[in-house]
Amino acid sequence: MALSLSNFLFAAALLPSLGGLARAATRNYDFNITWVTANPDGAKERPTIGINNQWPIPPITADVGDRVLVNVNNQLGNQSTSLHFHGLYMNGTTEMDGVVGVTQCSIAPGQSFLYNFTVDQPGTYWYHSHERGQYPDGLRGPLIVNDPKSPFKDDYDEEVVLTFSDWYHDQMPPLLKWFISYANPTGAEPVPDAALVNDTQNLTVSVEPGKTYFFRMINIGAFAGQYIWFEGHTMKVIEVDGIYTEPYETDMIYMGAAQRYGVLISMKNSTDANFPFVMSMDETLFDTVPDTLNPNATGWLVYDSKKDMPQAALLDDFAPLDDSLLVPHDHEKIFDHVDYSFNLDLTMDNLGDGANYAFFNGITYVPPKVPTLYSVLTTGPNATNPAIYGRNSHAFVLEKGQVVEIVLNNDDTGKHPFHLHGHAFQVAYRSTENVGNYNGSVPLIQTPMRRDTLVIIWLFHCHIEWHVASGLIATMIEAPLDIQKTISIPPEHYDTCKAKNIPTAGNAAGNTKNFLDLSGENISVKPLPAGFTARGIVALVFSCISAFLGLAAITWYGFGDLGKNELAAAQRRIREGGISLQDDNH
Amino acid sequence: MVNVFAVPIFFICFRECLETSIIVSVLLAFLKQTLGPEQDKTTYKRLVKQVWWGTALGLIICLCIGAGMIGAFYGFGKDHFANTEDIWEGTFGIIASLIISAMGAALLRVSKLQDKWRVKLAKALESKEVKKAGSGHRIKRWAALKRWAEKYAMFMLPFVTVLREGLEAIVFIGGVGLGLPATAFPIPVITGLMAGAAVGYLIYKGGNFASIQVFLIVSTCFLYLVAAGLFSKAIWYFQNNNWNKIVGGDAAEVGNGPGSYDIRQSVWHVNCCGPEINGGGGWGVFNALFGWQNSATYGSVISYNIYWIVIIVCFLAMRYNEKKGHWPFLKPKKNLDVEECDDAASGSRAETVEVDVEKKDHAADRATSTNVRTIEG
Known part of the structure; x- marks a missing residue:
């Protein structure tokens, strides 16, 4: 994100x-x-x-x-x-x-x-x-x-908001504590316990025959992507993430966490039957799928509340809309040039505390001591230097009006919905899975879809709340000198910080004198020690020494002659066995 | 190549067979050197038979268990055995380590006896007759147990070793083998076993060439290296069992890298060469012989060092006892005369027959000897 x-x-x-x-x-x-x-x-x-x-x-x-x-x-x-x-x-x-x-x-x-x-x-x-x-x-x-x-305001009669969410039975603080801990070294995200539509299950939506409804659908979940389909009805997509699109018909959509779709659905002309609609959580994101998990939540388009609510048919496989086929309604062309381009390479790895973290270009996000905006406002001309925002803020300083190209290479095996605050981005290219890093030679879409949250299987990320916690964040600082001129912070914002003793000026470490001195900044956990550290070497050397001393003791004992006592004991043992001591070898 | 010769399988068979064949060959060489066919044929043959019976019985049992395991795996589709694998690895490891430690000292001590005493001793062990079993009920039982252990030691050690190694091999091969075609098995299994057996045979032959004392010292050293490794590995397995419980699955499934070990317990970790992955390849041999771990824990390192410290103390004490006639820190008893051993021996019996090297055994012995003195006094 x-x-x-x-x-x-x-x-x-x-x-x-x-x-x-x-x-x-x-x-x-x-x-x-x-x-x-x-x-x-x-x-x-x-x-x-x-x-x-x-x-x-x-x-x-x-x-x-x-x-x-x-x-x-x-x-x-x-x-x-x-x-x-x-x-x-x-x-x-x-x-x-x-x-x-x-x-x-x-x-x-x-x-x-x-x-x-x-x-x-x-x-x-x-x-x-x-x-x-x-x-x-x-x-x-x-x-x-x-x-x-709205260009579509005459195309529908009524509007319905549907939220789709995964749901956990446990609260986030304990789940997060487990998620980022030594006990979860693979970084397995907690698997949701249920799926909800409008924060309930078995939702009924009363509809009138012949009317067209504008369904505003939002994935407000923490983690799961969701397949959504309406039995017996076709969706006409007209909006994604706040951007109007040319109408596009589909039977199924896939919404990553935080994504939205606006679709028009025309109702049937008869009230003979009610129709189920289904959200199904994308189980490929889950590390393990418990037997008890029902990944689906069903609702009904109710034409006649006296009639049955039929069970939804189970699907063998999912064929959702490919959102890169959508064309913005304004037909905005791809930007003809790029002012600034950078890569974000996404990886997951373990740090020295044994927990699993997420990284862009090897940096996992840790919030700075001073909120970044306040650093911008209090560092004068230094605000254009990304270094002052701290190592783990992973700051990129951009200029106003720049066309920026972000190439996101997903080296992780999972899907990640990336979200950029403050902007919508043109999605110029998304590769299929496992094709390697972006090399600049593929044809780009000429009127690319724009959205603010995007599921990228190979190139891009993140609105999975778990990954936000594990640091899959970079900071974009745009036109910091303009911000200094145009923005004034209401005093009560600073009161919020005072209540928590959080500094509101200076660089990421709260240093207001030398902005390049970041000592004391919040940084990520140290990396895992590679191979033998001093501790390991000492342990190995001691083990070798004790083994050699032990072997020396055995050898020394082995070469020593047999004492009188030992002989006496052996003789006694022989006697006990009923063997005569005297008549040996004769 | 992979279709007819799976390298991991070769290494698994090699390492498991190697450890077994070292122990069997040391025992056989020991018997041949100390008793020899020319000295006392019946006793020698009986003890050699014990060794082979132990080996064969261990093999049969582990084949049965293995067959049952594979049957259960395909029957229930679940690897029930793997859940407790670490527990039995650890338990067997400790048992084997203790037996080897006790046997090693006993073998070394026996080698110091003159030939004639050795042969008589062997005969005595065989004999059913027991005179002067000591006074007091506790001593009787203790002595009976000891005699039983002495009598069947040549059976027990290879039996336990083969059982442990065999089960380990089955679990590893079962884990590796799932993705391999059936044709990849026979050749590496046979060559692996043969290679292991060949090393054992060389040790046996080498034992015949060297002087008995040198051979026994060298081979005893080797046995103790194995035992120290086993002891350390046993602790490691118990800790690994805990770790698997924490992460909720077999940690080895994530490979050698982060997540395969508990960072809180780690003393060193290298992202390779782990013995739990496909048997560890060539590194698995070091694991089998010396207890090498790519991921050492405080438990495995400390237990390894403690093992050696206990062994050193025991050997020092044994030597002290040989020379002074009593254990360190215990009151010296009246000197024993070998010629008059008939009467004198009973007083010091409990200590001098002592072959165990573990501390607690000494403690038990101390108690026993005190007991004896009280009764006599």
Whole structure:
């Protein structure tokens, strides 16, 4: 996953400037973050993070151009939190992006934090906690930006939001503790316990015959990719991750964690039967599949609630839409040049504590002492030097308006959905599995699909919450000197840091005098010792010495003559055996 | 090549056979040298028979278990045996290590006797008659157990060794063999066993050439190296069992790299040459002979060193006892006269027949001898 501090890398010029600002409203949300007890799959009650003592949490809805105010009050008591608005570009309001350790300090229990931003992009988004590993405990919900000027607004009658999620019976803190520990050296991600649609199972969606519905579908899960299909109905994809596409018909889609699809589905003209729709978790991501796991969750398009809810047919194999076939509705061409290109090579490996970590170019992410945005604002001209952001922030400094090409080589065996904050990216090429690293010689798609979260099997990553925890993150710092001029941080943001004694100025180590002195910065665990360390050599030498001394003792004993006692004992033993001592050899 | 000769299988058979054949050949050479066919044919033949019976019986039992295991594997589709593999490897390893340690000292001591005493001793071991079994119930039982162990030692050692090595070979081959065609088995199995047996034969022949004392010292040294390795490996296996439980599966499945070992226990680790992967190839031979591990733990290193320290202390004490007539730190007893051994021997019996080298055995002996003195006093 890549985090951007400023905005407009690829998409800036492409979003039509939105008129109708006169209609702009302000949407106020007061969110008290609280613990509630929930049991969405009917299998286990568990503490869940809700809002205003409710779970599932409410959607945030707005029209294009609206100002959104989300006043967060953390009443969890035992955990810090934050909110990230996934997919919003946050142009000019980077400080509202909600990423702990990058754009803010986490909101301590009892603290409040006001998110204040303008939404100027239509589409299907979601919001979730961006505190380490927290959102799968419940703090994630849809964020819908309605578009009065949608090119498809006349093509449907009603709109339905469907969230799809994996679900764990255990809370994230213990799961994370196990996940990144010596006891899990292969980095096997915890396998979900259930699949949920709209945070429940056996969901019924009442539909009317002959109407067309706009389904906004969001994968708000922590880990699992999901296959989704509606029996007897065809989906017409018109939006992915907030970008309108040319309509494309398909029977099945695959959504990686954090991805969204907007599809139109026309209902049948009769009410003779109800139809199941299914989400099926991608089990190839799971290290082991427990016998007890039901990877599917079924819902129904209900034409007539008095009729049966038929069981969904089981499929032998999945044939989802290849999303690289989608064409953006605005037909934006591939950028004709690239200003800056770099590789991110993804690997998984173990460090010295025996736990498994994820790496880009050999660097696993560790949040800096000072949130990166605050370092940008307080380091003057040094802000353009990636070094000041710390080794494990893995910072790339970009210039404003640059066309950047990121080549992501996935040397891991799994699939990873990569997400870039603040931008949508053109997906110019995605290889099939196991074809080796990108070599620059393949033909690129001329009107490439754009999205903000992308499942890459070979080239790219990451919105698997486990991998965020294990460090699969790099930081993109765009136009830092412009940020210094345009952004001012509300004082209450700094109060959040003060409550936790987190420094808000200086380089990654909090050094405000010498920005290149990073002593004391947060760094990753040391690598595993290779082969023999001093300890091993000492042990081996001692073992050899004791073996040789032992052999010497045996040899010395072997050459010594037999004492009187031994002879007497042998003689006695012989007598006991009834053998005469006297008449030997005669 | 791979279709007719699977290299890992060759090494597995070689290493397992090597350890067995070393022990069998040392025992046979020992018997030939000490008793010899020309000195006492019946006793010699009986003891040689014991060695071969032990070998054969061990082989038959492990073949039966192996057949059952493979049957169970294909029957239930699950490797039940593998779950407890580390436990029995560890247990057998400790037992074998203790037996070898006890036998080694006994062999070395016997070699010091003049030929005539040796032959008589061998006959005495064979004899059913037992005179002067000592006084006190506990001593009787202890002495009976000891006699039994002495009598069948030549059977027990090869039996336990073959059983352990054979089961190990079956588990390893079972693990490696799943992906191989059936044609890849016969040649490496036969050549591996032959190579191991050949080394054993050379040792046996070498024993006939060297002087008995030199041969026995060298071969005893070798036996103790094996025993030290076994002891260390046994501890390693117990720890590995714990680690497998922690990671919830066979850690060796991830290869030699990170995750195959518990970082908290690691003293050294090299990402290769692990004896658990396909038997370890050439490194497996070092594992079989000296207990080499690519991933040493505190347990395996400390137990290895402790083993040697105990062995050194025991041999020093035995030598002290030979020279002074009593154990270190114990009150000296009245000097024994060999000619008058008839009467004098009973007083020191419990100590001087002592052949075990483990500390606890000494402790038991001390208790026994105290007991004897009290009764006599």
